Amino acid sequence: MAVYLDNAATTPIAPEVVEAMIPVLNNSFGNPSSTHSFGRETKALIETSRRSIAKHLNCQPSEIIFTSGGTEADNMALTSAVVHCGAEHIITSEIEHKAVVCTADALKAQRNVKVSYVKLAKDGTVDLNDLERLLQEDKKAIVSLMHANNEIATLLPLKKVSELCKKYDACFHSDTVQTMGHYPFDLQELGIDYITCAAHKFHGPKGVGFLYVNKNTKSEALIHGGAQERGLRGGTENVYGIVGLAKAMDLAYADLPAHQEHVQGLKSYMISQLKELFEDIEFHGDIRPESSLYTVLNVCFPRTEKAGMLLFTLDLKGIAVSGGSACSSGASVGSHVLTGIDADMTRPNVRFSFSRYTTKEEIDFALEQIRVVFEKTLA
């Protein structure tokens, strides 16, 4: 049996999404920028997808800019805020995704902007008083704080942060890559300037996503070279990807409460079973359902001599999990998120992440393999 519990890295594409993409791959090859009928046909597919996405998020279609995924959208949001909106101060946290951390570093080096890191609680919760203190500085600010952390699942109260940013006339960008398709969004209500999306996190195709830019906020092209996406993102559009993204979002929101209940049920079950298996077990991040992304569980296992081999051993037993985000798991350095919350790095930390396709049988299988591995290593 092979059990995939690394859905925060990426999710399997839904069969319905593949079905929606196949006719486009087979038949709709026109360049969307061409004015003839072949071009108009693919252009229409893009615009229908854009309208459908905007409807789900209660925003205007013109506020959606298709990109190659979350990393590009995060880069574009921060760069736009600095280059086009005059932000001189990036307020962020040390546990943001590297797409934000590295962009902030680059803007600091290239544009001389100030970068401040907000204080975090041990579970990764943002200290809103500290955020307000940072916002009181004179410089025009962009706040970039993710909706849910991709490694430890802790959620940000979006509306509260959005209101704070309004109070101090700051721009607000939230990396919503892990929560898009997993929570409802009402963008008119939330009043955020920029949010980001990657289709592959909710059973859509890889290499496609979008940046939402509030109509009252300015944005700037990161990729120049064409009039596509109203001149904000040059390059021939990933038409099949965009169609797949829209379909994946339809599916995600069609039955959201049922998906949420199913996945949260698996996460709660895994927590309770792990507590029964081990006396000395901890969980990183906030694990309360109301303040934790239900698809992610980061477990701090008891210390064992074979800690360094745990992911490999689980992989051999058919369990695919990770020690951190997929982008950093190949690196020799540990997770910057766990370091950022002062986690005990001498214990094996494993991220389990679930999807609506994960079953209780798979969780039971994983628990049994974990029991066997630790029985041997702790003995």
Ligand SMILES: Cc1ncc(COP(=O)(O)O)c(C=O)c1O
């Ligand atoms: C929170 C977060 N932001 C951004 C990204 C990057 O998205 P993409 O892989 O589409 O570039 C990821 C993906 O791992 C993520 O988890």
